[in-house]
Amino acid sequence: MKIKIIFIILIVSSIFSCKKKEALSLAGSETMHEMILLVSNEFAKEYTEYVPDVRGGGSRIGITALIAGITDIAMVSRDLKPEEVLDLNKDSNLEEIIIGYDGAAIVVHSTNPIQKINLELASDIFTGKIKNWKELGGEDLPIEPVIRNKNSGTGLFFKEHVVQKKDLGEKYYNPSADYNPQSIVVDDNIELINRVASTKGAISYIGMGSAVQAGSRIKLLLYSKKETDEPILPSIENVFNRKYRLARGLYLVYKNENKKSVDEFISFATSEKGQLLVSKSGYLRSALEEVQVKANQ
Amino acid sequence: MVSTETEVPIVKKRSLRNKIHRFIERNRLNVGITISTFIQLGILFFWQTPELDTNKLDHLVEEVAFIDSVSIKDPNMADAPPDDGEVELTDKKKVQEIKEDPRIAGAEDAAISGATAPIDLSPSIRPEYTDQARAEGITGTLTLEIIIADSGEVLQARSVGKKLGFGLEEQAVSTYRRKKFAPSILDGKAITVKVLVPIRFSLN
Numbered sequence: 001m002k003i004k005i006i007f008i009i010l011i012v013s014s015i016f017s018c019k020k021k022e023a024l025s026l027a028g029s030e031t032m033h034e035m036i037l038l039v040s041n042e043f044a045k046e047y048t049e050y051v052p053d054v055r056g057g058g059s060r061i062g063i064t065a066l067i068a069g070i071t072d073i074a075m076v077s078r079d080l081k082p083e084e085v086l087d088l089n090k091d092s093n094l095e096e097i098i099i100g101y102d103g104a105a106i107v108v109h110s111t112n113p114i115q116k117i118n119l120e121l122a123s124d125i126f127t128g129k130i131k132n133w134k135e136l137g138g139e140d141l142p143i144e145p146v147i148r149n150k151n152s153g154t155g156l157f158f159k160e161h162v163v164q165k166k167d168l169g170e171k172y173y174n175p176s177a178d179y180n181p182q183s184i185v186v187d188d189n190i191e192l193i194n195r196v197a198s199t200k201g202a203i204s205y206i207g208m209g210s211a212v213q214a215g216s217r218i219k220l221l222l223y224s225k226k227e228t229d230e231p232i233l234p235s236i237e238n239v240f241n242r243k244y245r246l247a248r249g250l251y252l253v254y255k256n257e258n259k260k261s262v263d264e265f266i267s268f269a270t271s272e273k274g275q276l277l278v279s280k281s282g283y284l285r286s287a288l289e290e291v292q293v294k295a296n297q
Numbered sequence: 298m299v300s301t302e303t304e305v306p307i308v309k310k311r312s313l314r315n316k317i318h319r320f321i322e323r324n325r326l327n328v329g330i331t332i333s334t335f336i337q338l339g340i341l342f343f344w345q346t347p348e349l350d351t352n353k354l355d356h357l358v359e360e361v362a363f364i365d366s367v368s369i370k371d372p373n374m375a376d377a378p379p380d381d382g383e384v385e386l387t388d389k390k391k392v393q394e395i396k397e398d399p400r401i402a403g404a405e406d407a408a409i410s411g412a413t414a415p416i417d418l419s420p421s422i423r424p425e426y427t428d429q430a431r432a433e434g435i436t437g438t439l440t441l442e443i444i445i446a447d448s449g450e451v452l453q454a455r456s457v458g459k460k461l462g463f464g465l466e467e468q469a470v471s472t473y474r475r476k477k478f479a480p481s482i483l484d485g486k487a488i489t490v491k492v493l494v495p496i497r498f499s500l501n
Contacts, residue, residue: 245411263460
């Protein structure tokens with residue numbers, strides 16, 4: 001009889017001590033996917049009442065899902081378009097928090113002898129003006145540009161800043177320039193890395209952190225804006241010291257509706273702990289060093 | 298002969314039931330704990346775990362891919378200007394902010410633009426605990442987004458994310474509004490930038 005009572009107490013107490021968990025959905029940038037997965041895993045350990053679900057697909061998917069109310073936080077690796085800002089501001093105030101920095105890296109097959117590239121040449125390659133590596137002093141081999149699909153924030157960033165030459169200034173900016181229609185289109189970074197690693201003539205672009213994770217399977221090219229500038233390796237140090245000029249922000253975008261789970265996640269991601277995880281993922285942290293305020297109780 | 302054949306299965310059935318009974322009797326505690334564990338696991342799995350609506354995201358990806366594959370163009374709308382009326386209705390707050398100080402809306406990010414980082418010239422001005430927060434034993438981290446003008450003054454400071462309450466946000470905001478910075482410099486010119494500052498409050 002005693003044992004029966006103990007069992008009943010155990011079961012009843014376990015039911016009452018259970019707190020219903022809340023889902024927290026994050027979707028968007030492929031570049032930010034692994035980083036946010038790392039941050040959300042640590043967040044779930046500290047805030048056990050939440051179950052984060054992190055999905056990639058591209059910045060555009062994240063923004064569309066946020067507008068549709070399907071996700072709580074959009075991961076975005078490019079600037080928001082004016083029409084997206086208007087859509088997101090319709091029902092509630094849009095919040096856009098930068099949690100780290102990345103550099104878009106131009107990558108080729110590991111055996112490609114080319115070491116460096118500048119903006120003008122990269123634009124000519126991705127628009128299809130330059131078609132063979134021998135035109136750049138390499139092998140007699142057709143160039144195969146590999147690009148991300150239309151959902152990619154990296155793809156849009158690279159198109160605007162490099163392909164359309166926005167970074168060279170108003171005089172050279174050509175908003176009508178587009179990727180060579182013969183380019184191979186891939187859906188995510190894994191497919192991109194596999195394609196570049198297995199195709200001798202391939203060239204592509206990828207977030208710096210993702211490129212580092214790929215290791216020696218692909219080769220990172222040194223990059224400069226102008227031919228006369230010093231070519232710089234894409235790295236955290238070079239983004240930090242402002243030498244690498246293809247740097248961009250990594251944003252968490254959400255509707256400011258005082259949702260506790262979202263607010264807790266934003267605070268965690270921008271705290272010292274969250275920012276150390278951003279650095280650990282191969283990106284440059286955005287927040288300044290944590291300010292400590294101590295007092296006696 | 299017939300009677301023996303019919304009795305055998307009955308005896309077997311009883312002995313199995315007896316065996317189970319005996320086993321439960323001998324291992325009451327273990328059996329009880331096992332059943333309790335399964336019930337608790339069931340509660341954790343079916344009741345505690347929230348439903349993650351991943352199907353909706355999958356549908357969205359398919360919808361976006363479909364929209365990309367078709368192109369519908371209205372020849373009358375091809376060069377239509379943006380709907381100004383809609384901009385006015387939805388963006389009222391931003392227009393008001395711009396009227397306050399146009400530098401706030403135009404604030405850049407130092408790392409992206411290639412500018413130098415702003416330098417805190419008043420490190421002795423630091424946020425402090427409020428009496429109420431200390432009395433309530435409040436601890437945790439809050440994050441401020443501050444906009445540092447080309448003149449070095451703090452144009453705006455606001456708390457983003459989780460609120461700690463008990464006056465800590467207001468205290469931190471007013472402290473940062475009093476600070477002075479050496480501004481970010483881009484191509485030899487001072488610019489207005491936006492930075493995030495996490496502030497951790499802890500009690501001894």
